[in-house]
Amino acid sequence: MSTDALVIGCGVIGLSTAICLRESGLDVRIVTAALPEKTTSAVAAAIWYPYRAYPENSVLRWGARTFEVLENLARAPETGVRMREGVELRREAAGEPWWAAAIPGVRRCEEDELPPGYRDGHAFLVPIIEMPVYLRYLMDRFAATGGEIEHRAIDRLEDLSEEAGVLVNCAGLGAGELVGDDSLRPIRGQIMRVRNPGLDRFSLDEDDPEGVTYIVPRSEDCILGGTADEDSWDTEPDAAVAAGILRRCTALEPRLANAEVLEHKVGLRPGRPEVRLEVEQRGGGAPVVHNYGHGGSGVTLSWGCAGEAADLVREASRG
């Protein structure tokens, strides 16, 4: 049966986009190879924080819009979103983060907020998104509007032309093969989940020479990270890497020393020189709105990109 829009992908980008479309009155279906719990989105830490996503001016716009939406969702704990303060730490004196204009209240750290070895840093209050809970919330919200999800992999977009007026490509890293985009590359991220020993502030250190380091406290657990290995397709957690993550995070926050380890996970971020958010007319088939390549910021940019993708779909359906 033909529908107004067919969204490919059921990660945070596909779900947010499908919800925006559905809530604006269009008929929408999602078709997906993996259900949300098996996506990269389920592995995300996830904190509002622009990381490895471009171009910067659009990231500021998408990030600001997403912040607004997530801040509202944080009023309802069942969404899995909550506001938390934390710090981005620097080993050298540093100016404001480049993305500071996207959110309110970024401030320079006080001396006593800097752990030993750090010379500077900024504190800010942002949404922390507990992804397994949040993805369930998004699924329920989509289903509540009558949206349906079909579990199947797509080999070629052309095969879907009869099924919808507009195709919406939210296939994350899978878009590389689907549309032959060689600029889309994996950025492997390994994390571990430990029981939360009572932390309520997050800490981020992008400059650690041994690897990006972050601690993200959630309700029951903490996500400890991480890695950002370009061009690595390896989805198996590595024990030596995990030991390094634990060592670096414990140096930053000694209360993690005896925290019970619950799980190790790996996700492949969809890295691209720029997020692809545009309409493409492919041959005589249905127009395609692309919304993929969000790197390490898919959650941070999700609602901003979803809203603009939905505008593009409405324009494309008018022909």
Ligand SMILES: Cc1cc2nc3c(=O)[nH]c(=O)nc-3n(C[C@H](O)[C@H](O)[C@H](O)COP(=O)(O)OP(=O)(O)OC[C@H]3O[C@@H](n4cnc5c(N)ncnc54)[C@H](O)[C@@H]3O)c2cc1C
């Ligand atoms: C360790 C780690 C930590 C992270 N932390 C953060 C963070 O703190 N904040 C933040 O904003 N971001 C973070 N990210 C990045 C974030 O997870 C990604 O940017 C985001 O998940 C991308 O979402 P997506 O929906 O595009 O892709 P995905 O979640 O990968 O979903 C893609 C969907 O497309 C489907 N699909 C693919 N190919 C096909 C096909 N051929 N046919 C049908 N379906 C297909 C898949 O099955 C899947 O459902 C992190 C990532 C990692 C790995």
